[in-house]
Amino acid sequence: MTIKALNDVEIPQVCRSCSARHDGMCASLTPAELGVLATHTRHTHHRPGEALAIESDEITSYANVTDGVVKLSRVLRDGRQQLVGLQFAPDLMGRLFGTESPITAEAASEVDLCRVPKLVLETLVAGSNELKRRLLDQSLQELDEAREWMVTLGRKTAAERVASLLLLVASRTAGGSEASPVSFELPLGRGDMADFLGLTIETVSRQISKLRNEGLVTIENHRHVTVPDLAALRRRAG
Amino acid sequence: MTIKALNDVEIPQVCRSCSARHDGMCASLTPAELGVLATHTRHTHHRPGEALAIESDEITSYANVTDGVVKLSRVLRDGRQQLVGLQFAPDLMGRLFGTESPITAEAASEVDLCRVPKLVLETLVAGSNELKRRLLDQSLQELDEAREWMVTLGRKTAAERVASLLLLVASRTAGGSEASPVSFELPLGRGDMADFLGLTIETVSRQISKLRNEGLVTIENHRHVTVPDLAALRRRAG
DNA sequence: CGCAGGTTTGAATGTCGTCAAACCAAGTGG
DNA sequence: CCACTTGGTTTGACGACATTCAAACCTGCG
Incomplete structure (x- = not known):
């Protein structure tokens, strides 16, 4: 061709x-x-x-x-x-x-x-x-994202990591709107979340429960997440 | 211009x-x-x-x-x-x-x-x-390196992380030669190593001592490193 | 209903972080 | 020359947080 x-x-x-x-x-x-x-x-x-x-x-x-x-x-x-x-x-x-x-x-x-x-x-x-x-820009953006995640993996606590992931998913699926409350579906199971966050399934589950108890998120059916206050979650993410 | x-x-x-x-x-x-x-x-x-x-x-x-x-x-x-x-x-x-x-x-x-x-x-x-x-290639290579390091930060133990860093420095400063033994100067102090590895200074120091006791490296003046068996260190790096 | 997969919760263990002290080498001033 | 400081490193004791192992719990589905 x-x-x-x-x-x-x-x-x-x-x-x-x-x-x-x-x-x-x-x-x-x-x-x-x-x-x-x-x-x-x-x-x-x-x-x-x-x-x-x-x-x-x-x-x-x-x-x-x-x-x-x-x-x-x-x-x-x-x-x-x-x-x-x-x-x-x-x-x-x-x-x-x-x-x-x-x-x-x-x-x-x-x-x-x-x-x-x-x-x-x-x-x-x-x-x-x-x-x-555009190709260069895309790869540079992926590089920035990878480095941002290195901070998450290297320096954040388990709860901060989970909060960071929720923010990431929210920003990419809920149209990037800054307005709270935001509601979205998790595309990842607990196992995949753990593999992304450098944690175990159990720890991810515990930290989600903790964020729920802190009133930062509400969750239905293990997958559907609602964030009443995006800024508060962002603060919790370190 | x-x-x-x-x-x-x-x-x-x-x-x-x-x-x-x-x-x-x-x-x-x-x-x-x-x-x-x-x-x-x-x-x-x-x-x-x-x-x-x-x-x-x-x-x-x-x-x-x-x-x-x-x-x-x-x-x-x-x-x-x-x-x-x-x-x-x-x-x-x-x-x-x-x-x-x-x-x-x-x-x-x-x-x-x-x-x-x-x-x-x-x-x-x-x-x-x-x-x-060339610019695209360079950014893609940095992306690969960042992702490789995400594995180190997310999934490796403290000792494996330190071993990974020693390998990284060896490969970039000792001319990329695969032949053991290799000898090189650490460009980073313990604090910088800790910040790169997502650990504390004390843990880095302890893990270096451990690798030394395991016979995988010898160290003089806290900075000069000799690796008798590169393959063994690579195995230890996970 | 009962099974299967994924999730949550609990208790015990272990790894790494924290706090603190000792150590070491190099540089400064008496 | 030696006492003293300074910055970085090492080592120890203890505690906290995440992992491991194990059991209970949903939710969907045959």
């Missing part, structure tokens, strides 16, 4: 079913480029726990998360696991020119992806300075 | 005193571009503990670390501190188009920098696809 072939697509036709969620990769493209993109995307749905095989896979593609949450994790040889990132819609997953590092991607909830073959996206990137810039 | 003005520099003259350490930013430039770079660089030396004010500073520049080690850190409001990265020569510090995040940079040891004004480097970047690519 050559650049010429890609540009020969006749009708600029936007990837209809998910274009609204395509900010990560579409916002900087021309109509023609969007047309190219639309003809090569493939939409897939995944169940919770399903491996997505985006990273450290030779035959790799890139994907926009159009719905749901994807967890990125690394494991030690003896089985200890640490989540190193969460991807919410509309994040772009996968890495151009990627140096392989043994990260695995897995659906945390029901997940919809809009996949793009590696070659197509790389060709589009080669022709778009805007897209290059 | 315009692109034209930059390109009008007459003699391609390499940044003499540190070009050998310039891999990070020079390797992909044309002779003319190197000339531009050379006429605008400024070399500075810094004492341990000196703030470098690279990030989160409005009047910012970029810099190659030509010698020594720089520590990047974040602090919580109540003063708790976490190192989120170490920059060894010849890393490039600073961030193009940076979204500000409150990271501070400080010399960990005696440090030599080769600074480049923000505008100059951004202009060079605009004209060089190779340089854009």
Whole structure:
């Protein structure tokens, strides 16, 4: 597949079913480029726990998360696991020119992806300075998030860690609105929360109970969280 | 300063005193571009503990670390501190188009920098696809390193963390040679090690003593480390 | 109803943090 | 030259917080 072939697509036709969620990769493209993109995307749905095989896979593609949450994790040889990132819609997953590092991607909830073959996206990137810039910005933002989380893992108490995670989920799923009260669904079970926070399941559960007793959150069905005062929770998060 | 003005520099003259350490930013430039770079660089030396004010500073520049080690850190409001990265020569510090995040940079040891004004480097970047690519690669590598360290902070024991740090320093200062025994100087004091590892000074000291008793390292003057068996230390690091 | 998976709670243990003192090397001044 | 300070490191005793092991508890589902 050559650049010429890609540009020969006749009708600029936007990837209809998910274009609204395509900010990560579409916002900087021309109509023609969007047309190219639309003809090569493939939409897939995944169940919770399903491996997505985006990273450290030779035959790799890139994907926009159009719905749901994807967890990125690394494991030690003896089985200890640490989540190193969460991807919410509309994040772009996968890495151009990627140096392989043994990260695995897995659906945390029901997940919809809009996949793009590696070659197509790389060709589009080669022709778009805007897209290059966006890619750099995305990786820098992920770097900032990773470093922020290093502070959480290295210096916060268990209760502060849990509060930090609740804030993170709230900011990414509840539209980033600053207004309290906020209400949202946890995309992660207690086990995944523990793996993200560097704690055990039991400790996570205890600290959630503690935050509940402190009146900082109310919880129904183990998953549905309501935060009456976002600022108070933020204070509790250290 | 315009692109034209930059390109009008007459003699391609390499940044003499540190070009050998310039891999990070020079390797992909044309002779003319190197000339531009050379006429605008400024070399500075810094004492341990000196703030470098690279990030989160409005009047910012970029810099190659030509010698020594720089520590990047974040602090919580109540003063708790976490190192989120170490920059060894010849890393490039600073961030193009940076979204500000409150990271501070400080010399960990005696440090030599080769600074480049923000505008100059951004202009060079605009004209060089190779340089854009290198910048992306660098940020992706830092992302990998940050995530690797998240595993260390979230899932490793105190002794494993210390072993991990010794391996990190060994790999970056001892030329990346895989051959044992390896010998190197620690660029960090116990306090900085603790801040990087998410531990206290006392715990770091105790764990170092433990590794010494286990025969995995020998230490002189609190700073000079010898690792008789790199593979054994790697095993101990989890 | 009863099972299965995930969650919560309890009691005991252990690892790391806190507080405190001793140690050590280098530098200063009498 | 030696006493004294200073900053960093090491070691010890104790306590707190998170883990471990174990049991009880939901919630959804066959």
